[in-house]
Amino acid sequence: MTVLITGANRGIGLQMAHDYAKAGETVIGTMRRTAPDETGIRWEQLEVTDPKSHAALALRLDRQPIDLLICNAGVYLDKHENLADGYDAEMWAKSFAVNVTGVFQTVQNLLPHLQMSHAPKIAIISSQMASDTRAPGGSYIYRSSKAAALNLGRNLAADLKDLGVAVGIYHPGWVQTDMGGGNADISVQQAADGLRQRFAALCVDTTGCFETYDGKTHAY
Numbered sequence: 001m002t003v004l005i006t007g008a009n010r011g012i013g014l015q016m017a018h019d020y021a022k023a024g025e026t027v028i029g030t031m032r033r034t035a036p037d038e039t040g041i042r043w044e045q046l047e048v049t050d051p052k053s054h055a056a057l058a059l060r061l062d063r064q065p066i067d068l069l070i071c072n073a074g075v076y077l078d079k080h081e082n083l084a085d086g087y088d089a090e091m092w093a094k095s096f097a098v099n100v101t102g103v104f105q106t107v108q109n110l111l112p113h114l115q116m117s118h119a120p121k122i123a124i125i126s127s128q129m130a131s132d133t134r135a136p137g138g139s140y141i142y143r144s145s146k147a148a149a150l151n152l153g154r155n156l157a158a159d160l161k162d163l164g165v166a167v168g169i170y171h172p173g174w175v176q177t178d179m180g181g182g183n184a185d186i187s188v189q190q191a192a193d194g195l196r197q198r199f200a201a202l203c204v205d206t207t208g209c210f211e212t213y214d215g216k217t218h219a220y
Contacts, residue, residue: 001025001026001067001068002023002025002027002028002064002065002066002067002068002070002117003017003020003026003027003028003066003067003069003070003098004027004029004030004066004068004069004070004110004113005020005027005028005029005030005070005072005218006030006046006048006070006071006072006073006102006106007028007030007035007048007072007073008027008029008030008035008041008072009029009031009032009033009043010036010115011190012072012191012192012195013072014038014173015072015188015189015191015192016031016038016070016072016195016196017029017038018038018040019039019138019192019193019196020196021038021039021040021041022040026042027040027041027042027181028042028044028061028066029043029044030040030043030044030045030046030048030057030073030079031039031044031045031046031150032043032045032046032216033041034045034097034100037090039136044057044060044061046073046106046176048073048097048098048102048103048105048106049094049097049098049101049102051105052109054105054106054108054109055109057154058109058110058112058113058155059106061110061185062186063113063114063116063215064092064113064116065114065116065117065118065156066110066113066114066116066117066120067114067119067120067121067197068120068121068122068123069106069110069114069120069122069136070087070125070199071102071103071106071107071122071123071124071125072125072141073098073100073102073106074098074125074146075094075095075218076095076139076142077091077094077095077142078095078137078140078141078142079090079142080137081139081140081141082215083140085200086159087140087141089160090212091141092141094120095141095142095145096141096144096145096148096202098145099148099149100127100144100145100149103149103152103153103165104123105120105169106183107156111160111165113144113166114165115163115165119164119166119203120152120164120165120166121165121167121168121199121202121203122156122160122164122165122166122167123167123168123169123170123195123198123199123202124150124152124153124167124169124170125151125170125172125195125217126146126149126150126153126169126170126171127142127171127172128141128171128218129142129143129145129146129147129213130146130149130150130171130219131147131210131220132147132152132169133220137160141147144201146200150169150210150220151170153167153169153208153210154169154208154210154220157208158208160207161204161207163202165204166206166207167207167208168198168199168202168203168206168207168208168209168210168211169208169209169210169211170195170198170210170212170213171210171211171212171213171218172191172194172195172215173186173190173191173213174192181205182199186213190212190213194213194214194215195213197215198211198213198215205217
């Protein structure tokens, strides 16, 4: 199996890349600038906000089939903003460029490579903060962008089902990463292990699912 993971140079993305490679899978990891010193992974440069970068990656991959595309790259820029004078327009634009448009362009440019697989899958890392059942206020930009990513995944699932491409959307848990912080609930390894199980179970019959890393169906 060939797995391509965006934003694979750190956190959950790096752990999944390492684990898939250790399991003997072909792993392509993307990063913006510097690749980690991680063996068994083919590193490719990708700036998910740049259409030319997407096109260049697709060209470099030539006719490489992709069995599992994990759209993991994401940002959380408004963690410490306040409603009185925060959340500037540029922060909104940057967040949506990565968390939403970046996901769409990744799928759009790599769809021909997915169609070369006999059972292609797309996994979109969203968040439980995307759900309207988890709306306690604050983090307006991140919540909105992840909700948009969830909606995007659901619509891609509908459009790609007849092509045999399964699409799943996932909450990775509150993870002890640079984004999640040291007080988060679970380790990077726990998140990666759970997500890999979810991706393995994904199929056309379950396309459009919104699940947590530990296998629970999440409300939209």
